[in-house]
Amino acid sequence: MLSILIIDDHPLVGDGIAMMIREVEYLRIEGMSKTAQEALDFLETHHPDIILLDISLPDMDGLELCSLIRKKNKQAKIIGLTSTNEAGIVTQFLANGANGYLLKNMEREELLQAIEEVRNDRIFLSKAANQKILEQYHSLREAMQNTPVLTRREKEILALLHNGYSGPGIAEKLFLSLHTVETHRKNLMQKLNANTTPQLLKVARDFKLV
Amino acid sequence: MSGRINFLSLVFALLFILPVNAQKINEDSLRKVIDSSVLDTVRVDAMLTLANYLLRHKQDEKAGLPLLNEAFSLASNAKLPNHLARYYLIYSNYLYMQNDWAGSIENLKKMQEVAKEIPDAAQREDAIMKSTNNLAGIHYFNGDFIGALEYHLKALEQVEQLPHNADSKATLYVNIASDYRLLNLYGKSYEYVSKITPMLSEMSDVLKVPYFYELFQSQINTGRGEEAFQTLQVIKNGFDTFDLNEGQMQDLRIQFHEQSGIYEMVITKNYQEALRQFELWNKASQEANADYSIVESSFNLGTALDSLHQYERAIPVLRQAYNQAIEFELAEFALKSAKLLAKIYSRVNQDSEGLKFATRAIHLNDSIISSEKLKELNFLEAKYQAKMKEEQIAKLNLLNAEKELEVVKRNRMILAISIGGSLGLILLGLFYRNAKQKQIIAEKDQKIQEDQIKFLERQQQVISLQSMINGQETERTRIAKDLHDGLGGLFSTIKMHFSTLQHEQPNLKTEPLFSKSYDMVNTASEEVRRIAHNMMPEVLIKMGLVQATRELCNSISAGKLLQVSLQPYGMEQRLSPSTEVMLFRILQELLNNIIKHSEATEAIIQFNREGNRLSVTVEDNGRGFSLAESDTKPHAGLSSVESRVNYLNGKISIDSQKEVGTTVMMDFLINE
Missing domain, CATH: 3.30.565.10 (Histidine kinase-like ATPase, C-terminal domain)
Structure with missing residues (x-):
């Protein structure tokens, strides 16, 4: 028998979940809390196996509550349960000690699957959240490439600097204001970790950017 | 008593900004100057002085207005900003007397514009200050004391930049004190009028009349009985020492008896003495033919008699005050007299008479309120019209500037080409280029101006955007949260129900209507999430x-x-x-x-x-x-x-x- 605590300030959601599992013999709703404080009080005296946790609570951020619960209770499996599907939120939930992530408009089967996975010490992410995490992973991998990606304007300016043009010269050639050129140059130096223009050109040559 | 408008200070404010000693002017000698002088400045000067004299002191519009207009065209042709400013001032004052507030405001605003061109700094600031002060006067007279106060304070700021002039400062202090008094801020009123005291020896005696008026009022209103008594003594001594003409001296006498009576009524409660002073006030008012004062003093006589319980004497006095008030259309005093009469009649058990005056009082009260509203409305209308005029003028100026620019550009081209023609093709090319450059410079100038306008517009935009955007984002956050928690939660729960239903009644899977509903709920829930997300991503x-x-x-x-x-x-x-x-x-x-x-x-x-x-x-x-x-x-x-x-x-x-x-x-x- 697995006991469940639902933490959500929306009473309907709790009822909906209760209804979904009413015919599942090994699941039992042990409690429902509408606020973080209620949940923390409840957890002083109860030890649910599964905690379904919403992100937006009236008195505390759900993410924060997740790490608070995890600090005190290493046993319970926490599943984030929200209506927003954003990679940053999903990963933060996991980082704060959650075991899974579900979207509120889940199917009954998805909920049962999630519970099954987390009780067996596996991480469960809803399909849509999985997709977001994957996108996130791709973009981060791209961003972590060694060679910085330059914008078109940066490439042009770098090439002109390489050919001995000065700031005003570049501004005139590219029909840009000097201020704009200078900002591009400062950005370039930050990206290539250079403090001076000669240094910038050296790094650029090392990376074969010019 | 404290609600009374200080006519003295207002009239003075106007006198002050008019040419000096307009009353003592010799018409004939002025005409001679106008006919014989060859200098524009001298002629315009004389014309303005005479026109003002005719309009203000002889109420002779037929002679005054054409003269004023002539002075205006002379001053405009000769480009004399100082005289133009005076023209606007005189004309504005004339319109003021005609109760044409919009016209008066408009001319004062024009005065402010033209004053900026006066080369002499002191004269320039002086003209700007006078126009501001008179703008305040218009607001004051129309019962907008907050508006008046704003302008008066602005004028004070301007006066403080000028070389020290006790009369200018004192005028503004008196006016500000008066604004505060009518706003029932007596402490402030006292503060401002007290600022005049150290300058007393430098001030002209004419100004002392309104000064002592405000001083006494503020002392009484702030409970400074001792000081008020001393003020009365100074006023009394003024009969022998102040250099005033006959009319001004009459004003001072009226003021003295009025305030002495108030002092006895409020401070010493010596009603007998108050009665005596009010009688003297009434007598002096009749000698001066000052309608307002006559009615006011009659009414005050009534109140003194009432305090002495001499009802039989009070009744005829108050009835007279009532009749006079009706005659002079001073509804405020008609109301006060009627109220007091109603009270006294009921006290002497003449209930039918009492009822009569009580009914009149109610009617008067209604009509005062509606006429005040009407006055307010008229003044609002006037302010609006003045504003519209300003905008029209701004538009016209812009159009003119654009036209002028076109003409300048064309002239330059014509000039360049004609000179170029005589000097040959090479030179033509050169000059053309020169003209072109000038044109470019002119265009650049225009560009700078445009940029300035854009900058101002930007500033304006930023300010309104700031408040708008802040509100917008707060609103968006709120709506997004409502969508997520409310509608989103609801849709999710419906879906949970469908999901459970489908599980518990497997045959529903073959029911197309059910599948369709299930899909639609799913779509709706996705949609809510998408909208909430776009509105404010968590x-x-x-x-x-x-x-x-x-x-x-x-x-x-x-x-x-x-x-x-x-x-x-x-x-x-x-x-x-x-x-x-x-x-x-x-x-x-x-x-x-x-x-x-x-x-x-x-x-x-x-x-x-x-x-x-x-x-x-x-x-x-x-x-x-x-x-x-x-x-x-x-x-x-x-x-x-x-x-x-x-x-x-x-x-x-x-x-x-x-x-x-x-x-x-x-x-x-x-x-x-």
Whole structure:
């Protein structure tokens, strides 16, 4: 028998979940809390196996509550349960000690699957959240490439600097204001970790950017 | 008593700004000057003085107005700003006397404009101050004491920049004290009138009349009985020592008896003595034919008799006050007299008479309120008209300036070509170029002006945007939360129910209507999430700009048409929430534009933050546009981006090359 605590300030959601599992013999709703404080009080005296946790609570951020619960209770499996599907939120939930992530408009089967996975010490992410995490992973991998990606304007300016043009010269050639050129140059130096223009050109040559 | 408008100070305010000693002017000698003088300044001077004399002291419009107009055209032709300012002042005062508030305000505003051109600094400031003071006077007379106070304080500021002039300062202090008194701020009134005391020896005696009036009032109103008594003694001594003409001396006498009576009524409660003073006040008022004072003193006689319980004497006095008030259309005193009469009649058990006056009092009260409202309305109308005029004038000035510029340009060309013709083709070329350069310079000048206007508009825009955007974002956050928690939760729960139903009644799976409903609920719930997300992404609030932007890029890239990559540098620390939201909106808008218009396949968003410098670059490889083209076809998206960049006090530079792409770069100073 697995006991469940639902933490959500929306009473309907709790009822909906209760209804979904009413015919599942090994699941039992042990409690429902509408606020973080209620949940923390409840957890002083109860030890649910599964905690379904919403992100937006009236008195505390759900993410924060997740790490608070995890600090005190290493046993319970926490599943984030929200209506927003954003990679940053999903990963933060996991980082704060959650075991899974579900979207509120889940199917009954998805909920049962999630519970099954987390009780067996596996991480469960809803399909849509999985997709977001994957996108996130791709973009981060791209961003972590060694060679910085330059914008078109940066490439042009770098090439002109390489050919001995000065700031005003570049501004005139590219029909840009000097201020704009200078900002591009400062950005370039930050990206290539250079403090001076000669240094910038050296790094650029090392990376074969010019 | 405290509610009374200080006519003395108001009249004085007007006198003060009129040519000196207008009453003592010799008409004939002025006419001689006008006929014989060859100097414009002297002639205009004499014409203005005479016109003012005719209008103000002889009420002779037929002679005064044409003379005034003649002075105006002479002054305009000879470009004499000082005289023009005086013209506007006199004309404004004339309109003021005709109760034409809009006209009077309009002319005072014109006076302020023309005064700016007066070369002598002291004269210039003086004229500006006088016009401001008189603007205040108009508000004052119309019962808008707050408006009057604002203008008076402004005029005071102007006077303080001028070489010390006791009379100017004292006038403004008196007027300000009077404004405060009528706003029932007696402490303030006392404070301002007290500022005059050290300057007393430098002041002209004429000014002392209203000064002592306000001084006494403020002393009585702040319970300074001792001081008020001393003020009365000074006024009394003034009969022998002040240098005043007969009319002014009469005013002083009226004032003295009025205030002595009030002093006895309020401070000593010696009603017998009060009665005596009010009788003297009444007598002096009748000698001066001062209607307002006659009625007011009669009424006060009634109150003194009432306090002495001499009802049989009070009744005829008050009935007379009532009749006079009706005759002179002083509804305020008619009301007061009627009320007091009603009270006294009921006291002497003449109830039918009492009822009569009580009924009259009620009617009077209604009519006073409605006539006050009417007055207020008329004044509002007048202010509105003056404002409209100003706007029309501004428009006309702009048109004229544009026309002049055209003429100048054309003349230059004609000049260049005609000289060029005589000097040969080479020179022609040279001069043409010269003219062209001048034209360029002129255009540049115009450009600078345009830029200034744009700058002002920008400022205006920023201010209104700030409040609008702040409200907008708060509202969006609220709606997004409501959608998520309310509607979103509801749809999710419906779906949970369907899901359970489907599980418990497996045959429903074959029911098309059920499947369809299930799908629709699913779609609806997705839709709510999408809308709430666009409105205010949770991740933006909780995780910050970079993560929110990354997810925005990811979800666009997931659509496969456009790949957006994110390059954040130095963005480890979060910015202030409002800056983050604003920058996020800018990026949303720019990406929207790229998707809609650019046909780009790739885009980069880049953040560079070093210290308090933040630059945001958005670049695409789309078809680009020329900026000239966008002038004729304004990009709605870009203008809202620009407003938001302005809101963050940033700079935006958009450079676009056809068939190559567009780079938008924005930089900001972050102070946090």
